[in-house]
Amino acid sequence: SYDLTQPPSVSVSPGQTASITCSGDKLGDKYVCWYQQKPGQSPVLVIYQDSKRPSGIPERFSGSNSGNTATLTISGTQAMDEADYYCQAWDSSTAGYYVFGTGTKVTVL
């Protein structure tokens, strides 16, 4: 099976930059997306195809993917960004096969 590893937690001060990594073998060869999940709510897509933002997602959310690591960056982090974040990989060679990362709790101190 294919595994995606994230740090369990990331802390950031308001207004600063939070970076969340997602590691997997040859992850750069796959499409990566990111979801935000707040307590008691369904996940929300914040980044797709490595670096694209869906309509309505603030510009402070950005993504990159290269080598074995994908990164979600939140610039100018706000209190409302405190949530769990999950990466997900989609492999075109096994179309329709997805895997989620282990998840990262972002705390805005």
Added chain:
Amino acid sequence: EVQLVQSGAEVKKPGESLKISCKGSGYSFISYWIGWVRQMPGKGLEWMGIIYPGDSDTRYSPSFQGQVTISADKSISTAYLQWSSLKASDTAMYYCARGSPTENAFDVWGQGTMVTVSS
């Protein structure tokens, strides 16, 4: 408005069967994948499987193959997740989500169905 509306919470006993649903509206149901995702209490997201309602092409995560059955009825724009014999370890929130072929991601999510299995 594009929506996925899931059936309500369920409380079942071990060994019972269950089928939960996910109804799509506001878009062409047969043109997008529908995926199912498990979230056990206090834990992360786990991809269970996915179905393409247009032709019922279904794929399962190896972790869930043989444990659940995913199906869809395109005539009523509804996808299903079912168990033939529930276990206490099936207690979790289950989400359906729309798989966008252009975004390679789940772009719309249902509200979730909580399944509790307890004797």
